[in-house]
Amino acid sequence: MFRLHDVSYAHGGNAGVAALSHISLDVPQGEFRWLLGPSGAGKSSLLSILSLEVQASAGMVEILGVPVMQARRSSLARLRRRIGTVWQDFRLLPDLSVFDNVALPLRLQHRAEDEIAHEVHAIMKWVGLENRLDARPLQLSGGEQQRVAIARAVIYRPALLLADEPTNALDERQAGRLMAMFHRLAELGTTIVVATHNDAIVEKYPAPAIELAHGHMVRDYR
Amino acid sequence: MARRRYHDGLALHQALPGQFLPFLVAAMSFLAALALAGGIAAHGLSQRWTHGAGAVTTVQVPGPDDPAAGTGTRIAAVQDILAHAPGIITAHRLSDAELRSLLAPWIEQTGDASLPLPAVIEVHTTAGQDPMPPLLPRLEAIAPGVMVEHDSVWSDRLAALAASLQACALLSVMIVMTVAVCVVMAATRAGLQTRRQAIALIHSLGAMDSYISGRFASRVGLLALVGGLGGSLAALPMLLAMSHLAAPFAAVTDAQATAPMDWRDPAAWADIVPHALLWMLLALPPAAGMTGWVTTQLTVRAWLRRLP
Numbered sequence: 001m002f003r004l005h006d007v008s009y010a011h012g013g014n015a016g017v018a019a020l021s022h023i024s025l026d027v028p029q030g031e032f033r034w035l036l037g038p039s040g041a042g043k044s045s046l047l048s049i050l051s052l053e054v055q056a057s058a059g060m061v062e063i064l065g066v067p068v069m070q071a072r073r074s075s076l077a078r079l080r081r082r083i084g085t086v087w088q089d090f091r092l093l094p095d096l097s098v099f100d101n102v103a104l105p106l107r108l109q110h111r112a113e114d115e116i117a118h119e120v121h122a123i124m125k126w127v128g129l130e131n132r133l134d135a136r137p138l139q140l141s142g143g144e145q146q147r148v149a150i151a152r153a154v155i156y157r158p159a160l161l162l163a164d165e166p167t168n169a170l171d172e173r174q175a176g177r178l179m180a181m182f183h184r185l186a187e188l189g190t191t192i193v194v195a196t197h198n199d200a201i202v203e204k205y206p207a208p209a210i211e212l213a214h215g216h217m218v219r220d221y222r
Numbered sequence: 223m224a225r226r227r228y229h230d231g232l233a234l235h236q237a238l239p240g241q242f243l244p245f246l247v248a249a250m251s252f253l254a255a256l257a258l259a260g261g262i263a264a265h266g267l268s269q270r271w272t273h274g275a276g277a278v279t280t281v282q283v284p285g286p287d288d289p290a291a292g293t294g295t296r297i298a299a300v301q302d303i304l305a306h307a308p309g310i311i312t313a314h315r316l317s318d319a320e321l322r323s324l325l326a327p328w329i330e331q332t333g334d335a336s337l338p339l340p341a342v343i344e345v346h347t348t349a350g351q352d353p354m355p356p357l358l359p360r361l362e363a364i365a366p367g368v369m370v371e372h373d374s375v376w377s378d379r380l381a382a383l384a385a386s387l388q389a390c391a392l393l394s395v396m397i398v399m400t401v402a403v404c405v406v407m408a409a410t411r412a413g414l415q416t417r418r419q420a421i422a423l424i425h426s427l428g429a430m431d432s433y434i435s436g437r438f439a440s441r442v443g444l445l446a447l448v449g450g451l452g453g454s455l456a457a458l459p460m461l462l463a464m465s466h467l468a469a470p471f472a473a474v475t476d477a478q479a480t481a482p483m484d485w486r487d488p489a490a491w492a493d494i495v496p497h498a499l500l501w502m503l504l505a506l507p508p509a510a511g512m513t514g515w516v517t518t519q520l521t522v523r524a525w526l527r528r529l530p
């Protein structure tokens with residue numbers, strides 16, 4: 001769960017490009033939310049505040065019970081281990097194999113190697129890439145890379161899952177599988193926010209939505 | 223499989239290649255070793271010159287065989303006083319032969335072998351003391367015209383020289399250290415820059431600052447340790463050769479100074495190199511490693527502050 005109160009954010013400091021203005025949100029645990037709005041509306045900016053990649057310029061941010069603005073660096077690092085993010089640009093490391101990319105979060109948590117191998121094989125089987133483990137990300141298609149990015153975000157069972165256009169490179173069947181997994185994870189208690197400007201998929205999988213336009217919130221819930 | 227633990231995307235073998243840094247650290251350790259060796263040598267010599275066995279006072283007694291005020295000859299009376307004075311270790315009267323060899327150039331010039339020579343007594347005093355001034359009136363009383371000559375002008379100058387050599391050595395070491403720290407910082411920053419995407423990623427996956435800085439610091443620390451080892455090893459033959467050349471001046475006893483060295487005996491090698499020098503060479507690699515480790519820790523942590 002997370003709460004934002006009157007949050008504003010500008011790229012490049014307060015004098016920079018205003019990306020978000022006066023956003024207030026309250027999403028309880030285990031809830032799914034669409035994050036909607038046209039290109040440039042501020043969806044990725046909002047997700048980067050929630051994934052602790054940037055600090056809000058003003059306002060109050062509380063994620064999984066941690067007041068982010070006052071937290072120490074080490075608490076923020078621990079908090080990041082409970083947040084999974086599928087970035088719009090995937091952010092796979094090109095010089096690591098697919099296996100090592102997906103294993104990365106678990107390695108950073110110093111899990112045992114045999115446990116890591118087990119988890120990676122299970123999740124890669126689920127995304128249908130169990131025989132591409134030794135490939136490099138750049139040897140994969142866009143949709144395959146996206147599935148690797150999704151696997152890396154869910155492998156450590158985050159309490160908060162953020163996905164930025166996670167279906168834009170997927171075919172319909174895979175998008176359907178992904179949505180099914182999201183709903184299953186939400187049932188298990190994961191809070192999920194999925195940004196998209198793909199209206200078709202929102203219509204096919206109706207759920208509460210947050211809608212942004214020009215950095216302002218135009219709708220919360222439906 | 224254990225290697226896989228470090229498949230964390232930092233790829234430090236590329237970010238901090240293993241040739242450039244050790245080479246530079248080796249060169250700087252080498253310079254530091256030379257500077258430190260100079261400092262140690264200067265310290266040793268100043269010890270010797272200011273209050274070691276090298277502090278010599280000469281006492282000239284004119285007409286040594288003339289009768290003294292009391293009984294016996296003047297020279298005997300003077301030697302008697304010196305023998306019993308506190309603070310004097312030895313008082314050795316130079317033999318005629320020693321005296322003549324000392325004065326040979328002048329005697330040959332005048333061609334007069336029967337020139338009346340004064341007696342010369344070489345007095346070694348205890349460290350840091352000058353027992354001569356209080357004795358002077360008594361010596362004057364029994365042997366008028368007695369001359370006490372101190373080499374303190376020399377030893378003072380030499381001590382001042384040694385002190386400034388030591389200061390130079392210290393300054394050189396500090397400069398070398400500063401340059402080494404700058405080089406390590408530059409190399410670390412370059413490494414951070416080349417891996418900034420991977421660092422940003424593992425940061426957002428929850429890697430602690432201490433994890434990232436620790437990974438960089440152990441790599442740099444290891445490279446600096448290797449470099450320091452190289453520098454120490456490179457300096458060793460040079461310092462051995464210089465110690466060997468300096469051995470006669472640093473020797474405690476005459477026997478040590480003149481005895482030929484047995485090159486095959488490792489103990490003899492250890493003897494000619496002052497122990498302080500050996501310790502310095504041993505301490506240099508870990509010191510280089512520590513310097514690299516600490517510098518990198520601080521550099522990386524400061525750099526990571528740009529990430530929220």
Ligand SMILES: Nc1ncnc2c1ncn2[C@@H]1O[C@H](COP(=O)(O)OP(=O)(O)OP(=O)(O)O)[C@@H](O)[C@H]1O
Pocket residue numbers: 011012017018019037038039040041042043044045046088197
């Ligand atoms: N790094 C940046 N520096 C400066 N301005 C930025 C930066 N990233 C985004 N912006 C600006 O902030 C605003 C919001 O961008 P954001 O990426 O959040 O939009 P979005 O809703 O995710 O769009 P899209 O659907 O195209 O991904 C835009 O006007 C964009 O130009």
Ligand SMILES: [Mg+2]
Pocket residue numbers: 043044045088164
């Ligand atoms: Mg976006």
